[in-house]
Amino acid sequence: MANTRQARKRIRRNNRRAEINGARMTRIRGFVKKVEAAVEGGDKKVAAEALRAAQPELARGVARGVLHKNTASRKLSRLSKRVAAL
Template sequence: MANIKSAKKRVQVTAVRTERNKAIRSEVKTYVKRVEAAVEAKDKALAESELKAAIKVIEMAGSKGVYHDNTVSRKVSRLSKLVNTLA
């Protein structure tokens, strides 16, 4: 454990940010699973509405620095491609 006051604070701040990032990543995974479930059920209307919600959550995570911009683009692209496979 750190002895210097500023180092102790950095440890605390890192712990708080790690928890926040984990929560945001978990939320993104939940939304992605919803889209995948809708595609699996072949429900295009539901899949499109879930895709819209998922894109919003993914882009918010990217704006908060949880994901790199390219990762955000890749996730959105793959989900969009998946939904577009429905006729």
């Protein structure tokens, strides 16, 4: 257990940040899944729209420090390759 006031405050802060970051990751995953579902459905127009919506979400995740830059880039690259293959 934390012994100092500062350590107790850090625990509270870390819990709050973990909740916010978890919500951000869930939101990003939802956008990515929409693209994947559209690709599975075979509808290129819907998949392209979903990809356009997912791009800024991934970039926002990088800006907020929830995702690593290369991870977002890799996900975006793989998704766009799948959409282009339709």
